[in-house]
Amino acid sequence: MAESKIKARDWIVYASEDGGTTYKPIACLTSNELTSSNAPIDASSKCGNEFLTGDKLEQSISVEGFAITETGTPAKVSASKIYDLQIDKTVFKAKISKAVPVTGDITYTGDVFVSEFTESSADGELNNFTATLTVALPPMTQSVTA
Numbered sequence: 001m002a003e004s005k006i007k008a009r010d011w012i013v014y015a016s017e018d019g020g021t022t023y024k025p026i027a028c029l030t031s032n033e034l035t036s037s038n039a040p041i042d043a044s045s046k047c048g049n050e051f052l053t054g055d056k057l058e059q060s061i062s063v064e065g066f067a068i069t070e071t072g073t074p075a076k077v078s079a080s081k082i083y084d085l086q087i088d089k090t091v092f093k094a095k096i097s098k099a100v101p102v103t104g105d106i107t108y109t110g111d112v113f114v115s116e117f118t119e120s121s122a123d124g125e126l127n128n129f130t131a132t133l134t135v136a137l138p139p140m141t142q143s144v145t146a
Contacts, residue, residue, distance in 0.1 A: 004104075006098065006105075008031075010098045010099050010100075011032065011096065011097075011098060012025050012029065012032075012096070012097065012098070012099050013025070013026050013029060013032045013061055013063050013094060013095070013096050013133075014026065014077075014094065014095040014096075014097070015077045015082075015085075015092055015093070015094055015095075016092060016093040016094070016095070017077075017092055019093060020093040020109070023093070023095050024074070024075065024076055024077050025075075025076050025077070026063055026065065026076065026077045026082065027063075027065045027066060027067065027068050027076055027077065027078055027079050027082070027129070028065050028066040028068055028076070029063055029064065029065035030064050030065050030066065030128070031062075031063075031064045031065075032061065032062065032063045032064070032096070033061070033062040034059070034060075034061055034096055034108060034140075035058075035059065035060050035061075035062065036057070036058075036059045036138075036139070036140075037057070037058050037059075038053065038054050038056070038057050038058075039054040039056055039058075040052065040053065040054050041053070041054050041055075057138045057139055058134075058135075058138065059110070059134075059135035059138040059139060059140055060115070060132050060133060060134045060135060061094060061096065061112065061132070061133040061135075062130070062131070062132050062133075063130065063131050063132075063133065064128065064129070064130045065079070065128060065129060066126050066127065066128050066129075067079035067080070067119060067126075067127040067128060067129050079119060079129040079131075082114055082117060082129070082131050083114075083117055083119070085113070085114050086113075086114035086115075086117045086131075089113065090113065090114075091111050091112065091113045091136050092111070092112065092113070093109065093110070093111060093112075094109070094110060094111075094112040094133055095107060095108065095109045096108045096109075101145040102145060103145055103146060104144060104145060105144070105145045106142060106143070106144055106145075107142070107143050107144075107145065108140040108141065108142055109140060109141045109143070110135045110136075110137070110138070110139070110140035110141060111135070111136040111137055112133040112134060112135055112136060113133070113134055113136055114131055114132070114133055114134075115132050115133070115134040116130075116131060116132040117129065117130075117131045117132075118130045118131070
């Protein structure tokens with residue numbers, strides 16, 4: 001069975017403001033991360049250590065990138081738009097996938113909201129931002145490109 005590595009530069013986070021019909025990449029990302037956790041229930045006693053699968057699944061997407069300004073018809077979702085989505089408490093569709101998926105590539109999609117947003121500007125550096133997109137109703141849908 002052949003295998004291929006996924007280059008981090010190809011793994012992109014997209015946002016959709018029209019319910020998932022069209023997706024745009026989020027700004028100019030320098031890194032992104034999908035986190036999924038299911039906290040175990042400690043059922044340990046004097047009879048021995050035991051852990052049960054927890055009932056609470058939590059997922060989030062962390063993004064970091066350069067803030068951009070776009071005029072005309074935007075090709076990306078800018079940091080300022082991410083800020084607006086947070087302030088408006090908007091739930092929107094997000095997708096993580098390769099820029100050009102091929103057979104066997106995995107794509108994750110789900111409804112998210114912006115739970116954290118930070119914008120920073122150090123002297124001599126580009127203005128950048130970080131944001132956490134919390135999955136509103138986990139789990140995200142995982143699909144494999146046919």
